[in-house]
């Protein structure tokens with residue numbers, strides 16, 4: 434089960450925290466307060482270990498956020514859309530609605546994160562140097578955060594996809610060969626090699642008795658390996674989807690309703706009979722909107738008899754649509770970006786079909802069953 438909370442916005446980007454992040458935040462604070470600071474600064478009192486531990490932990494996650502914001506801001510400058518940044522167990526991830534379409538774009542976006550981490554490291558190193566002779570708690574915090582941000586930059590620069598360094602490598606190979614699939618295969622190959630190395634080192638550590646460290650390193654390796662594999666699969670799929678047109682995907686038949694139909698009739702005659710969740714609303718051949726179960730449920734049941742569909746539907750002005758010539762990638766990214774289950778296929782304002790999330794999936798299943 435995954436739960437995420439929105440904690441605010443920065444530069445128009447939504448910042449979210451995954452529940453797994455709370456565990457890591459607790460662990461980092463605990464290990465700083467109980468082990469790192471007491472060992473390095475035994476003269477402090479216990480409350481100071483905890484206070485500096487907690488502040489350091491918060492600043493550490495703020496640094497991770499800074500790294501992801503750097504990726505996102507460069508992406509936005511390059512004309513990409515960023516859905517949000519999520520902090521989770523392994524750090525942070527910026528969600529782009531679409532993958533970069535040019536190698537130069539990906540190169541800059543990937544490099545921005547580690548560069549930001551280096552700048553943050555330099556800032557904390559400066560803080561450490563400026564305060565070390567007269568304010569030990571702050572200098573201790575600065576020293577730790579300079580080291581951790583420096584390591585974060587170096588770790589992310591490892592040239593294995595999907596780490597930032599791997600994305601840089603992919604962009605370079607992509608730029609030279611103009612073949613994204615080949616570039617991804619090479620970069621995720623390096624990523625898998627790095628992942629296996631991590632797992633190997635983790636096992637060595639465990640057998641040497643360093644349980645926690647070893648398991649953690651192996652765990653990161655396992656995560657990297659999965660990410661490298663699925664990153665490559667995604668590119669292969671996107672390549673495949675490029676040849677699939679909306680025309681191939683759209684359902685052959687769909688049921689449209691008129692704007693004056695009441696909600697009660699819609700439920701009785703359409704929703705319960707056909708078990709579809711959403712219906713296009715059409716009048717005189719023109720698409721007026723879409724009505725879905727969600728809209729119906731927002732109206733109290735006793736008003737269903739008297740409420741026409743046109744009153745609660747999503748109107749044309751706010752609809753997201755595709756046209757017959759679009760490819761399946763466009764369909765998937767629009768479904769995802771707007772978090773909807775279906776898109777009307779239109780020619781101008783004339784409805785020519787509906788394409789559902791499940792249409793894309795069943796089409797892909799069919800193709801793979803046929804071995805195509």
Ligand SMILES: [Zn+2]
Pocket residue numbers: 500501504546547589597
């Ligand atoms: Zn990064």
